[in-house]
Amino acid sequence: xxxxxxxxxxxxxxxxxxxxxxxxxxxxxxxxxxxxxxxxxxxxxxxxxxxxxxxxxxxxxxxxxxxxxxxxxxxxxxxxxxxxxxxxxxxxxxxxxxxxxxxxxxxxxxxxxxxxxxxxxxxxxxxxxxxxxxxxxxxxxxxxxxxxxxxxxxxxxxxxxxxxxxxxxxxxxxxxxxxxxxxxx
Amino acid sequence: xxxxxxxxxxxxxxxxxxxxxxxxxxxxxxxxxxxxxxxxxxxxxxxxxxxxxxxxxxxxxxxxxxxxxxxxxxxxxxxxxxxxxxxxxxxxxxxxxxxxxxxxxxxxxxxxxxxxxxxxxxxxxxxxxxxxxxxxxxxxxxxxxxxxxxxxxxxxxxxxxxxxxxxxxxxxxxxxxxxxxxxxxxx
Numbered sequence: 001x002x003x004x005x006x007x008x009x010x011x012x013x014x015x016x017x018x019x020x021x022x023x024x025x026x027x028x029x030x031x032x033x034x035x036x037x038x039x040x041x042x043x044x045x046x047x048x049x050x051x052x053x054x055x056x057x058x059x060x061x062x063x064x065x066x067x068x069x070x071x072x073x074x075x076x077x078x079x080x081x082x083x084x085x086x087x088x089x090x091x092x093x094x095x096x097x098x099x100x101x102x103x104x105x106x107x108x109x110x111x112x113x114x115x116x117x118x119x120x121x122x123x124x125x126x127x128x129x130x131x132x133x134x135x136x137x138x139x140x141x142x143x144x145x146x147x148x149x150x151x152x153x154x155x156x157x158x159x160x161x162x163x164x165x166x167x168x169x170x171x172x173x174x175x176x177x178x179x180x181x182x183x184x185x
Numbered sequence: 186x187x188x189x190x191x192x193x194x195x196x197x198x199x200x201x202x203x204x205x206x207x208x209x210x211x212x213x214x215x216x217x218x219x220x221x222x223x224x225x226x227x228x229x230x231x232x233x234x235x236x237x238x239x240x241x242x243x244x245x246x247x248x249x250x251x252x253x254x255x256x257x258x259x260x261x262x263x264x265x266x267x268x269x270x271x272x273x274x275x276x277x278x279x280x281x282x283x284x285x286x287x288x289x290x291x292x293x294x295x296x297x298x299x300x301x302x303x304x305x306x307x308x309x310x311x312x313x314x315x316x317x318x319x320x321x322x323x324x325x326x327x328x329x330x331x332x333x334x335x336x337x338x339x340x341x342x343x344x345x346x347x348x349x350x351x352x353x354x355x356x357x358x359x360x361x362x363x364x365x366x367x368x369x370x371x372x
Contacts, residue, residue, distance in 0.1 A: 031369035
């Protein structure tokens with residue numbers, strides 16, 4: 001083979017090979033890799049949901065504890081990041097007039113409540129954790145919580161009654177508002 | 186005699202041409218030139234590099250509030266590159282976002298690029314492409330065919346992100362964090 005032709009052929013092969021190398025280099029070319037930081041926050045929650053808005057007592061019996069209101073089912077749900085207990089408090093804004101019939105009043109000390117198998121107790125305790133009013137409150141339950149139970153719920157039946165032992169009421173309709181609120185401590 | 190002289194002249198000319206040819210052949214040198222302009226490919230997040238949902242709602246679609254604006258630039262050889270592709274992916278698909286002991290998988294993170302391939306919200310659950318991404322934790326955002334007209338080009342796209350908690354167990358309260366990776370690759 002003529003030397004000149006041989007060199008031309010060699011050069012051509014070299015160019016072809018160089019081109020092939022470049023092609024394989026551009027397939028699979030990678031960019032830099034920026035990132036996007038994602039953050040989502042689930043806020044702590046604490047809710048109290050009664051199944052009814054009204055509890056009624058059809059007929060008051062004076063001088064008796066046999067004055068039961070229709071029961072109320074209460075669901076308390078929590079989703080927490082801290083705390084050691086969830087407490088449910090029932091309270092009357094004005095303890096001296098928990099229920100009223102015009103000027104005739106029934107104080108909160110005559111209204112009793114209980115949850116589950118607990119004994120009835122009057123709404124005459126102090127506020128708990130800033131929830132409630134002095135002498136008009138009742139802690140209905142205290143549920144211990146920890147890291148493993150920061151997400152949970154419970155449903156309780158709240159029984160309410162008037163304790164009119166030693167009390168005579170004036171005939172009429174008595175109405176009042178019981179407030180329910182949970183607090184984490 | 187004249188013929189003899191003419192023959193000598195031809196002979197001498199032939200020798201000279203032969204010698205000249207050899208000399209020409211000996212001086213010819215061929216230098217093969219090969220210069221490769223390396224391809225260039227870059228991805229830049231021009232805004233939205235930090236995405237925050239301040240108050241996640243359980244059992245609902247939670248949109249990240251602002252799009253991720255992504256600029257992709259390339260300079261490639263059209264004869265050697267068919268496509269430019271942009272991939273979004275989570276390194277660990279089972280733990281796309283993590284808060285405490287709770288993990289949110291990439292199947293719950295949806296992406297949408299109305300100027301790209303997933304024009305509707307799509308879970309980030311595809312496989313890697315061209316070695317970019319993770320199995321079951323990737324999403325191809327766009328694929329551009331390369332020709333002479335766009336061998337040197339760039340484009341800007343908005344990536345919308347969503348957290349899909351429909352049917353997902355209630356999240357414990359707290360902060361959840363994750364990192365979405367972006368990378369382009371040629372094919």
